[in-house]
Amino acid sequence: MxxxxxxxxxxxxxxxxxxxxxxxxxxxxxxxxxxxxxxxxxxxxxxxxxxxxxxxxxxxxxxxxxxxxxxxxxxxxxxxxxxxxxxxxxxxxxxxxxxxxxxxxxxxxxxxxxxxxxxxxxxxxxxxxxxxxxxxxYRPWASLPDGRSLAPFHAACVHMMRGAYGDAERAWTRDGTRIDLYDRVGIQSPAMEAEQSFEAGWTPQGAVCVAHMRVPENGDLAALLAAAPHLAGRTGPEACTEARAEAEGALLFNRSHRAGGD
Structure with missing residues (x-):
């Protein structure tokens, strides 16, 4: 820039x-x-x-x-x-x-x-x-009706769009991959397409948990854990649900096609 x-x-x-x-x-x-x-x-x-x-x-x-x-x-x-x-x-x-x-x-x-x-x-x-x-x-200069800044939501969204689950220097997805993003504050709502399932919850630091990987050729959950060990115990569909992500402080959530083999 x-x-x-x-x-x-x-x-x-x-x-x-x-x-x-x-x-x-x-x-x-x-x-x-x-x-x-x-x-x-x-x-x-x-x-x-x-x-x-x-x-x-x-x-x-x-x-x-x-x-x-x-x-x-x-x-x-x-x-x-x-x-x-x-x-x-x-x-x-x-x-x-x-x-x-x-x-x-x-x-x-x-x-x-x-x-x-x-x-x-x-x-x-x-x-x-x-x-x-x-x-x-998620306009980073703006605020919600309750006064909360949208800057953290914007930062979480950028991590989500880039697929930066736990390392801002590495993206685990590719541009153009279809995702369904939503929040709990009324800006975006889930489309709930049948072929998509819950992927992850996001904060300004990255993913708080990961249910499945978005792009199969970029690696599986084992590869993700090797790169982001802080996600241990928080990967896979049983360990990462929307409720778990929300409890861990996620601001944004997304659904996507599930990569094979996870």
Whole structure:
């Protein structure tokens, strides 16, 4: 992840102005950019189409912008603070622009800003686990109606999406594997497809228990235990149930196809 440097903002049409306003602030405001200019203007979302932002050694151009209208919230409402940008990038030595993001499962290449734990602007893409989990409703800057932060839910979701059962450096699944995620706070509900069964419960540190492996070619429960010995006594369908996972502090749960041999 590159650190964004608020050094340059070129807005379409600003060259015609005699004294274009200067950029004085750039940050994430929820899941959107907020650009503050020296004339007191604050720009967000679609205001920034055509802007070029300068990174350390790279320029980022915002080509399109739209609000994600489908991000769920607890209670059935929809969040309105997630924005999706098509963006192009080039290095300081290049002349041609290229798509900044890879394609997501829908074939779109979407850039998503969000605030990191330190409040600094972060960028992710809709193709990755961070962006997917934001769009699932686990917006790390937001809170539940009872005041609890969604940041731990987002971290748990990222582990789940990556299949990082007990080691953040190793993923035991592959992108595109079908999973059914759900929670106890009313953001996501289980689809309960007959061919899927309970897989694991998740916290910001990874899985609290694992009923079965998601992808057979990546290894079985014995291989998982060798890599994550702290899960001893918490693997297999009898040792890992939804009730057990919840008792162990799981925030999120998922169902998936069961890998053969577990």
């Amino acid at each position: 590159r650190r964004l440097l608020p050094l340059l903002l070129l807005l379409a049409g600003s060259a015609a102005a005699q004294q274009p306003p200067r950029l004085i602030g750039l940050r994430a405001e929820g899941g959107d950019f907020r650009v503050d200019l020296s004339d007191g203007t604050a720009l967000h979302g679609a205001d920034l189409v055509g802007a070029v932002l300068q990174f350390d050694g790279m320029e980022l151009r915002l080509d399109t912008a739209r609000r994600d209208e489908a991000v769920p919230m607890a209670g059935g409402a929809r969040a309105g603070d997630v924005w999706l940008f098509q963006a192009s990038a080039r290095s300081s030595a290049a002349t041609e622009w290229q798509a900044f993001c890879g394609a997501d499962p829908q074939g779109e290449r979407l850039l998503m800003p969000y605030p990191g734990p330190d409040g600094m602007l972060r960028l992710t893409c809709s193709a990755g686990g961070i962006g997917k989990c934001i769009r699932f409703g």
